[in-house]
Amino acid sequence: MATAQRSVPPARGVLQFSIHDRLWKWLLLLPSLLMTTVLFIAPVVWTLYAAFTDLHLFRVGVETEWVGLYNFQKLLGNSSFWRTARNTVVFMLGVVPMQFLIGMVLAVCLDNVTRGLKLFRTWFLMPLMVSPVVVAFVIGRMLFQEDIGPINSLIRWLGFEGIPWLTHPNWAMFTIMVIDVWQWSSFMILMLMAGLQGVPYDLREAASIDGASFWQTFFRITLPLVLPIAATALLIRIIDAFKVVDIIMVLTGGGPGQATESVTLAIYRAGVKGGDLAFGSSQAYFLLLVMVVFGGAFLALTRRTMSQTKD
Amino acid sequence: MGRDLTRRDFLRLSGAAAGITALAACAPGAPGDGTGVAQAEQAVIRYAGLEGMGATVERFILPWLEEVGYGWERGSFGQQELTDKIMQSVATDTYLADVFQFPSNARSDVINAGALYPIPDFVLDAIDFDDVLPSIVGTLSWGGQVYALPYDGDIHYSSFRKDLFADSAIAADFESKTGYQLDPESGAKTWDEWRAIAEHFTGWDWNGNGEEDDYGIATMNKRGDTLWWGFHSRATAYAKHPADPSYFIDVDTGEARVNNPGFVRALTEWVEENQNWSPPGGTGFTYGDSLNAMNGGRVVQTYNWDAVTTAAAGEFSIIQGKQGYNHLPGSYEVYNHKEGGWEAFEEPSAAPFLAFGGWVIAVSALTDDSVIEQVWNMAIELTKPESGMWFVTNLTGCSPYRFSQLEAVDEFATGPLQLGEEVAVDYLNAAKATLDHPNAVTDQAFGGWVQYRDALELGVSKAMANEIDPQGAMDEVAAAFDEISDRMGGKERQAELYRLTLGL
Numbered sequence: 100m101a102t103a104q105r106s107v108p109p110a111r112g113v114l115q116f117s118i119h120d121r122l123w124k125w126l127l128l129l130p131s132l133l134m135t136t137v138l139f140i141a142p143v144v145w146t147l148y149a150a151f152t153d154l155h156l157f158r159v160g161v162e163t164e165w166v167g168l169y170n171f172q173k174l175l176g177n178s179s180f181w182r183t184a185r186n187t188v189v190f191m192l193g194v195v196p197m198q199f200l201i202g203m204v205l206a207v208c209l210d211n212v213t214r215g216l217k218l219f220r221t222w223f224l225m226p227l228m229v230s231p232v233v234v235a236f237v238i239g240r241m242l243f244q245e246d247i248g249p250i251n252s253l254i255r256w257l258g259f260e261g262i263p264w265l266t267h268p269n270w271a272m273f274t275i276m277v278i279d280v281w282q283w284s285s286f287m288i289l290m291l292m293a294g295l296q297g298v299p300y301d302l303r304e305a306a307s308i309d310g311a312s313f314w315q316t317f318f319r320i321t322l323p324l325v326l327p328i329a330a331t332a333l334l335i336r337i338i339d340a341f342k343v344v345d346i347i348m349v350l351t352g353g354g355p356g357q358a359t360e361s362v363t364l365a366i367y368r369a370g371v372k373g374g375d376l377a378f379g380s381s382q383a384y385f386l387l388l389v390m391v392v393f394g395g396a397f398l399a400l401t402r403r404t405m406s407q408t409k410d
Numbered sequence: 411m412g413r414d415l416t417r418r419d420f421l422r423l424s425g426a427a428a429g430i431t432a433l434a435a436c437a438p439g440a441p442g443d444g445t446g447v448a449q450a451e452q453a454v455i456r457y458a459g460l461e462g463m464g465a466t467v468e469r470f471i472l473p474w475l476e477e478v479g480y481g482w483e484r485g486s487f488g489q490q491e492l493t494d495k496i497m498q499s500v501a502t503d504t505y506l507a508d509v510f511q512f513p514s515n516a517r518s519d520v521i522n523a524g525a526l527y528p529i530p531d532f533v534l535d536a537i538d539f540d541d542v543l544p545s546i547v548g549t550l551s552w553g554g555q556v557y558a559l560p561y562d563g564d565i566h567y568s569s570f571r572k573d574l575f576a577d578s579a580i581a582a583d584f585e586s587k588t589g590y591q592l593d594p595e596s597g598a599k600t601w602d603e604w605r606a607i608a609e610h611f612t613g614w615d616w617n618g619n620g621e622e623d624d625y626g627i628a629t630m631n632k633r634g635d636t637l638w639w640g641f642h643s644r645a646t647a648y649a650k651h652p653a654d655p656s657y658f659i660d661v662d663t664g665e666a667r668v669n670n671p672g673f674v675r676a677l678t679e680w681v682e683e684n685q686n687w688s689p690p691g692g693t694g695f696t697y698g699d700s701l702n703a704m705n706g707g708r709v710v711q712t713y714n715w716d717a718v719t720t721a722a723a724g725e726f727s728i729i730q731g732k733q734g735y736n737h738l739p740g741s742y743e744v745y746n747h748k749e750g751g752w753e754a755f756e757e758p759s760a761a762p763f764l765a766f767g768g769w770v771i772a773v774s775a776l777t778d779d780s781v782i783e784q785v786w787n788m789a790i791e792l793t794k795p796e797s798g799m800w801f802v803t804n805l806t807g808c809s810p811y812r813f814s815q816l817e818a819v820d821e822f823a824t825g826p827l828q829l830g831e832e833v834a835v836d837y838l839n840a841a842k843a844t845l846d847h848p849n850a851v852t853d854q855a856f857g858g859w860v861q862y863r864d865a866l867e868l869g870v871s872k873a874m875a876n877e878i879d880p881q882g883a884m885d886e887v888a889a890a891f892d893e894i895s896d897r898m899g900g901k902e903r904q905a906e907l908y909r910l911t912l913g914l
Contacts, residue, residue, distance in 0.1 A: 156501040245691030352634025355875030373861040
């Protein structure tokens, strides 16, 4: 033992320290690893497994069987599912650019405000603090109520026909978008305001002295520097929009017909409410796949744009 | 393809893994052995119910619990959440509460899974079970054994503006234009009359508010809300033949019936009525919207569970004492599915829909032996005749379900609901005519009822939005029904469960 110790004296202390250090690292990581495994990885793996079975919560006395790709085949041939997928994409494309546009315009306007900025920030935080269910009920079901709601009453008072906000397929999707834009534009405003405040004022001032117009300054200096934060905010909102469910459930229940049903609402109906965990899981994985692909493409595009801007 | 792992084993393993680590240790007051055993000396009864109804139960039962010295814990859930929780606890064989309320439609899923204690004879005797109407007994039983206790006799009532129908000028005008007579005692006796009334009362100022924004009907038809019940209440008269017990699916083969001409005619007419003769937004009304339209004096007829009680309440209604009630309208023509054609009747054939069937009270099979006696005592106290009378004569959301309640005109007329004698008599007669009707249609209660409901609501909602024609919509629904039946264990198995829910 002593000989062995003498044969590798320099490495011994390093090795002992290394093992000790690693052990501590793993011990400290263990609680979070356990939590992550139990609360995230296990459900994700479990859901993937369920998607390849015919698992049904409410089917009593019948064994669960492995069905391979059956649920995914059923999904791809299911016109109702494609309708919900189309609705989700339409919703996302409708709300996120609008929220970004509103957010950017207001953030730029507020960037030069020096007095009352805290008041504006608090003001814009308020919609975010309200539950989407409450927003959908108060704004959607009360303001847009077609018979005696204030908006249609005003429209009729002006001499026009009331608008079927929630019972016509196109108007119903529009109404849901309006409510989502109302609630989440604030998020964009706050994020972009934070981004704008990180843009050095002297850069813009120098551009102005060199004769650059407001738009030239905005597109060539401000926007590229705000891009990292803007991209983050956009990505968060895109992911959220793909998962929309709450306001739709309260406002239209997915109707009229299937005009406003989102993929997440369909997953809830099949998996949670209907007990068909297998089909619900396959839908959930499809949505996850789409989001990963879309998110990846978006990030790649953003990186490319940023590197081009730097060049 | 077959594997040894059963659905229940699979769910148990998954639930245990997650639960041990995260939930069990965190749940304050959770039973130590996972079965709900009250460890303290005082017996603690755990109850799970709806937010509103559960609070009412608590308000009613707490004085008695204090008197006998039992402890009490109440879990409170939203309507969909409660059903989800119950179904998940049943499917995973985990404890939720000692006593819980559940929708009687779920009885196949809940009872068939062995989740409930059978009700012992001494309990049935103590609550005078013979006094419970046979149609309600059916919602509490499975294979001849009683598994749940009565609490609520939910049905759809047809309600109409008795005062307007009794107006001689309006009645004369109506008769001259439509050929029908307005009957203030019965309302529309057939759906043809209902339609004529709906059209006649649309677009003129019969409520005297100075605007021609008055309408004929309001019905519940919002997908994800109560469309299932709104549609079936409209369809049963055409699609339920008195000589045939089948309605949703064939009781022998399990094949879906919902795309036969009876259902298609009902949907075609329902779409037309709601698009043309109901207030703006009327093609997406929740059950509350339809009630508000009626109680707010905007429409002359509707059908609903709470049409009587809410119309009587001053804070909800401007038409107190002006409504009449009856069972749902009938039809001179009924589709005979077995014969494959329409059959004419000399008198209107009605098929009142026992919509929803009501909430029932059940005792979990996972209740520990150490508290079971106290649990039965509490169940008796909650459902005995005197208690039942209190629940149905207060604004609790509970409707009559006992013979004795249907005779209690005074309690409804002068009790907390203050219906007045005329309305009370109408109400109780309508309830009796529905619950006792030989051709009444029991709500869908065979396994997977939530999925069937979603499938029908999707198809009907598409037709209501003109995305698809009624025949196409019901063909889609029928195909979905057949697919769900296959997923739930096969059409024959579903037919067997359907026969059990009908007591056949």
